């Protein structure tokens with residue numbers, strides 16, 4: 001008995017060392033934590049239950065039959081974050097460069113399948129040289145098994161990917177299939193083909209950082225939902241995000257004790273909208289003033305800044321927020337904003353997270369660049385996402401709600417449950433100037449007449465009352481009361497149930 005316990009202890013100690021002191025030191029030298037250290041920061045202290053610590057690869061080629069490292073380059077298991085269960089895997093770059101072998105893939109698949117069965121989210125930490133080169137097709141098969149499980153888990157349990165080192169080739173598709181992807185600045189990159197292949201094929205010279213670093217993926221490609229300065233910050237922020245998310249698609253959103261009075265009035269909101277209808281204001285201010293404790297977890301803060309997406313809490317419960325941002329492109333919808341918001345709306349709907357939509361949108365962004373790139377199809381994604389969403393939905397129009405963009409931004413006609421407008425709301429087909437120029441083209445030379453007609457149009461439509469007279473707005477509310485009114489509306493919608501006709505699945509315009 002004593003011997004076997006000693007053997008167990010030795011084996012554990014060996015597994016804990018991963019690829020050894022030298023490689024651990026190299027990992028630290030790059031400013032990176034090791035795979036185990038990352039899990040220590042991510043999970044509650046002492047909560048980690050490890051699986052498959054002693055698993056080794058089965059490869060018999062290229063000298064691999066002489067090299068076995070217990071765990072085979074990935075640490076898997078489950079633990080808790082603030083007491084709530086999560087399945088995790090963390091690739092260990094010190095072991096064969098964190099490369100994915102068939103057994104490494106099997107370990108990831110095991111925890112994916114457990115998470116689906118149990119109904120707990122999955123967080124994957126990626127730090128890997130890709131497919132284990134010595135294994136060839138077996139590694140490719142392993143990747144594809146992981147992808148299939150990512151797809152099976154989609155919409156069942158939340159999946160979060162943290163890219164904390166290399167993630168290249170087909171390996172990028174596992175994060176890409178998950179709900180959220182986060183990166184660490186200067187130490188992580190993601191690309192399908194690296195700088196050398198790019199140079200050979202297209203003759204472009206590009207660094208790994210330029211091609212697939214955090215900046216590229218958070219500002220240009222939108223592959224990543226956020227980036228952090230270092231491993232510690234990334235892991236702590238993922239804990240913060242995790243607290244907003246439900247465990248699975250059948251559980252309710254988490255509710256935390258709250259100390260911020262839901263009846264809190266915000267008189268400063270009464271003057272948020274500038275007198276000049278074309279002057280911008282910061283929609284983040286409104287979101288933060290509505291949120292419990294001003295806590296707003298923004299998703300994709302650096303991409304398509306003309307729309308905000310993220311999570312807040314009201315009465316302690318998670319709410320997804322989509323809001324036009326008048327500070328950027330006057331809050332116009334464009335291709336990127338539509339894609340960003342549509343994906344967020346679909347995540348919230350899949351996981352029963354109520355949606356709050358704050359509207360100040362002058363329309364879709366005009367131009368050949370937008371039309372040629374398919375703004376019709378991409379705009380339809382957001383329209384579709386709202387139209388199919390059955391979660392409780394509250395909409396507040398703060399200022400402009402013009403044209404097709406009005407139709408998209410969760411109006412009553414698209415399943416909005418409670419739709420409010422501030423007294424400053426303007427709900428119309430377009431702005432007064434544009435409307436008069438079209439309706440009275442013949443009078444364009446007569447400046448006085450045009451001014452009078454513009455004033456007339458503004459009097460009629462630059463207010464929320466026509467929409468309210470038609471019941472398209474449930475009530476015109478004072479800005480200072482918005483937090484209370486939204487919280488009450490969402491509380492009234494807790495029992496909402498909607499059934500749709502049977503279909504295999506929808507055909508979202510991709």
Ligand code: HXC
Pocket residue numbers: 023095096097098099128129130131132133134140143144166168169170171
């Ligand atoms: C086996 C690998 C490996 C791999 C790295 N290593 N990648 N072992 N298979 N894919 C090993 C190295 O031999 C080395 O072992 C250790 O990991 C660290 O690697 P270094 O090169 O010393 O580290 P670094 O200089 O930081 O460079 C990291 C790297 C580089 C940029 C990731 O290792 C690299 O380019 N690796 C190959 C990447 C690649 O082409 N992968 C296949 C992609 S295709 P020692 O013993 O010296 O510590 C793919 C297809 C998936 O993944 C398709 C899915 C459908």
